[in-house]
Amino acid sequence: MMQTIDMATTPLRDLNALLQSQAEGNNQIQFSIENPKGSHAVAVGLDAPIEVTVNGSTGYYLAGMNKQATVRVTGHTGPGVAENMMSGTVIIEGDASQYAGATGHGGLLVIKGNASSRCGISMKGIDIVVHGNIGHMSAFMAQKGNLVVLGDAGDALGDSLYEARLFVRGSVKSLGADCIEKEMRPEHIEILKDLLERSGADASPEQFKRYGSARKLYNFNIDHAGEY
Amino acid sequence: MEKTPNTVPRQSWTFSNEVNAEIRRAAATGIYDIRGGGAKRRVPHFDDLLFLGASMSRYPLEGYREKCETSVKLGTRFAKKPIELKIPITIAGMSFGALSGPAKEALGRGATLAGTSTTTGDGGMTPEERGHSEMLVYQYLPSRYGMNPDDLRRADAIEIVVGQGAKPGGGGMLLGQKITERVAGMRDLPVGIDQRSACRHPDWTGPDDLEIKILELREITGWEKPIYLKIGGARPYYDTALAVKAGADVVVLDGMQGGTAATQDVFIEHVGQPTLACIRPAVKALQDLGMHREVQLVVSGGIRNGADVAKALALGADAVSIGTAALVALGDNDPRWEEEYQKLGTTTGAYDDWHEGRDPAGITTQDPELAARLDPVKAGQRLRNYLSVMTLECQTIARACGKSHVHNLEPEDLCALTIEASAMAGVPLAGTNWIPGQGGF
Numbered sequence: 001m002m003q004t005i006d007m008a009t010t011p012l013r014d015l016n017a018l019l020q021s022q023a024e025g026n027n028q029i030q031f032s033i034e035n036p037k038g039s040h041a042v043a044v045g046l047d048a049p050i051e052v053t054v055n056g057s058t059g060y061y062l063a064g065m066n067k068q069a070t071v072r073v074t075g076h077t078g079p080g081v082a083e084n085m086m087s088g089t090v091i092i093e094g095d096a097s098q099y100a101g102a103t104g105h106g107g108l109l110v111i112k113g114n115a116s117s118r119c120g121i122s123m124k125g126i127d128i129v130v131h132g133n134i135g136h137m138s139a140f141m142a143q144k145g146n147l148v149v150l151g152d153a154g155d156a157l158g159d160s161l162y163e164a165r166l167f168v169r170g171s172v173k174s175l176g177a178d179c180i181e182k183e184m185r186p187e188h189i190e191i192l193k194d195l196l197e198r199s200g201a202d203a204s205p206e207q208f209k210r211y212g213s214a215r216k217l218y219n220f221n222i223d224h225a226g227e228y
Numbered sequence: 229m230e231k232t233p234n235t236v237p238r239q240s241w242t243f244s245n246e247v248n249a250e251i252r253r254a255a256a257t258g259i260y261d262i263r264g265g266g267a268k269r270r271v272p273h274f275d276d277l278l279f280l281g282a283s284m285s286r287y288p289l290e291g292y293r294e295k296c297e298t299s300v301k302l303g304t305r306f307a308k309k310p311i312e313l314k315i316p317i318t319i320a321g322m323s324f325g326a327l328s329g330p331a332k333e334a335l336g337r338g339a340t341l342a343g344t345s346t347t348t349g350d351g352g353m354t355p356e357e358r359g360h361s362e363m364l365v366y367q368y369l370p371s372r373y374g375m376n377p378d379d380l381r382r383a384d385a386i387e388i389v390v391g392q393g394a395k396p397g398g399g400g401m402l403l404g405q406k407i408t409e410r411v412a413g414m415r416d417l418p419v420g421i422d423q424r425s426a427c428r429h430p431d432w433t434g435p436d437d438l439e440i441k442i443l444e445l446r447e448i449t450g451w452e453k454p455i456y457l458k459i460g461g462a463r464p465y466y467d468t469a470l471a472v473k474a475g476a477d478v479v480v481l482d483g484m485q486g487g488t489a490a491t492q493d494v495f496i497e498h499v500g501q502p503t504l505a506c507i508r509p510a511v512k513a514l515q516d517l518g519m520h521r522e523v524q525l526v527v528s529g530g531i532r533n534g535a536d537v538a539k540a541l542a543l544g545a546d547a548v549s550i551g552t553a554a555l556v557a558l559g560d561n562d563p564r565w566e567e568e569y570q571k572l573g574t575t576t577g578a579y580d581d582w583h584e585g586r587d588p589a590g591i592t593t594q595d596p597e598l599a600a601r602l603d604p605v606k607a608g609q610r611l612r613n614y615l616s617v618m619t620l621e622c623q624t625i626a627r628a629c630g631k632s633h634v635h636n637l638e639p640e641d642l643c644a645l646t647i648e649a650s651a652m653a654g655v656p657l658a659g660t661n662w663i664p665g666q667g668g669f
């Protein structure tokens with residue numbers, strides 16, 4: 001059974017308290033949120049395998065720090081969607097603003113439209129699949145996890161990258177410091193295939209290029225100082 | 229024949245031996261000097277202020293009989309569960325990674341015995357410190373290492389770090405030597421790399437965004453926990469005003485003498501304002517907004533004894549926080565390790581290569597053998613003793629000024645020994661009623 005919460009009449013605090021109080025094994029698993037009208041911090045801090053559909057568009061930090069839950073937005077979403085997500089799935093049917101999936105530790109973030117700048121900044125294990133394009137400085141200082149882009153990437157992709165893997169199908173305007181194109185090995189094709197499938201993307205892994213860290217900035221070396 | 233007197237060899241003040249040594253070091257290595265600790269140069273400080281005490285026009289309280297309260301509540305503005313401290317001194321955020329596990333445990337033990345809080349740092353929360361700290365403040369830093377909603381909820385307060393006094397505008401630094409498997413695991417990074425943490429938060433810029441970030445953190449933690457905002461001493465008036473605007477419960481203000489685990493020496497010595505110069509502008513911002521005592525102010529950077537505590541409170545702070553002094557109480561820079569300091573090319577009191585992880589006292593290290601030198605129970609006891617002494621000293625001064633609570637100390641109880649300190653602290657130069665910059669001259 002689906003429970004509907006109307007944000008026109010329910011305060012944010014009550015909405016989040018209700019969603020946060022759900023525990024594994026509850027009967028109630030489907031929630032529909034109406035009239036989000038760009039509200040910030042909607043469905044944050046969830047920690048149960050529930051399914052939340054937000055009908056409309058949201059502001060900052062939708063599904064921030066999510067664990068276990070599946071959160072879907074039918075419209076667009078503001079900055080910091082799924083920031084620091086630990087597990088679960090967040091799906092945006094429209095576009096996402098800056099810092100999508102920032103510092104995420106796990107789970108899957110799917111953006112069916114485009115993402116803005118700094119997508120996947122400082123990501124720490126999350127998987128992000130963007131069906132459209134991403135903006136500049138994406139995957140800045142990205143540590144772990146996979147960022148998959150079906151469209152194009154903006155300037156300075158993967159600047160000061162650590163161990164995250166970046167897969168881009170379209171063009172890359174420029175690579176950031178210490179980010180290089182790398183060989184696509186069978187294990188990468190496997191990872192990519194799985195992510196494309198799980199995010200409902202219509203693309204084949206062979207069309208992508210892989211980018212990663214040259215690891216030249218890992219320990220200070222005077223001859224590389226100019227690259228920072 | 230008479231000998232004409234020689235000119236005496238004269239060293240340059242501008243190009244002193246110390247300056248030249250640094251030029252040679254830079255020329256040889258090609259990298260700036262990195263070290264721990266705070267500013268080592270002399271800047272106007274609490275030592276340049278004196279309390280007037282009571283006499284004919286003010287009545288003192290009886291030293292050992294009349295009560296002088298020291299308790300502080302932090303986070304009364306919005307949080308459902310404010311932090312209640314027995315003493316106005318907290319332990320500042322110092323990261324696991326910079327400090328060993330036993331050192332974090334000792335800080336927790338000492339703080340808990342003294343009835344105060346301790347703070348995590350860049351690198352996340354460890355079970356050692358959570359387990360041994362009755363009140364634990366969880367730092368929310370740009371790096372977000374180890375950041376997760378469970379630890380956030382396990383914390384008693386949340387401290388959003390915008391800056392540190394040692395390096396306002398700089399990020400963290402932990403060099404490869406200290407990135408062991410455990411530290412790397414908590415930070416999701418490879419072992420042994422130099423780890424530079426970002427100086428700006430990844431998902432907000434500016435006070436308008438921060439207001440929404442604070443909303444998110446409160447929504448995730450049910451509006452229970454006080455939210456502190458930590459700033460380095462840069463532009464204290466505006467930074468404090470903007471912190472209040474963004475919705476902080478507590479402002480933590482760290483002046484340039486404040487310690488750090490590691491950063492460039494040039495940053496430590498040349499960026500930021502002295503602690504003394506930061507307090508009055510911050511208090512003024514709170515007063516202008518009608519928020520003094522509503523949003524609490526915690527001051528840090530070079531706090532060493534009960535007199536420093538009393539002076540910070542008299543200038544309008546609600547509490548102080550200590551980093552370096554707490555480490556010294558645990559056993560940092562202790563003369564018993566002099567032989568080993570010598571081997572490292574330094575000496576007791578001057579040891580500041582905390583980033584190298586070879587600390588003879590076993591505090592700023594991840595080497596298990598060195599870390600085992602610190603007994604967390606005994607070190608915790610020393611910290612407790614030291615915190616008690618500071619509190620007693622602060623009470624002694626407050627009673628002498630006739631105050632039944634240390635918060636009743638006020639600028640009127642103070643005078644300054646130097647014109648600089650007088651201008652910065654906004655209290656008259658001793659023996660005069662002159663405060664430079666006030667009253668038109």
Ligand SMILES: Cc1cc2nc3c(=O)[nH]c(=O)nc-3n(C[C@H](O)[C@H](O)[C@H](O)COP(=O)(O)O)c2cc1C
Nearest residue numbers: 320321322323349350486487489529530550551552
């Ligand atoms: C070893 C060490 C590690 C520190 N780590 C952090 C940190 O992780 N986060 C932070 O905000 N400040 C950190 N600081 C700064 C302290 O929180 C505090 O601002 C400073 O130590 C106060 O000045 P004091 O050392 O003169 O008492 C650290 C300081 C030291 C000495």
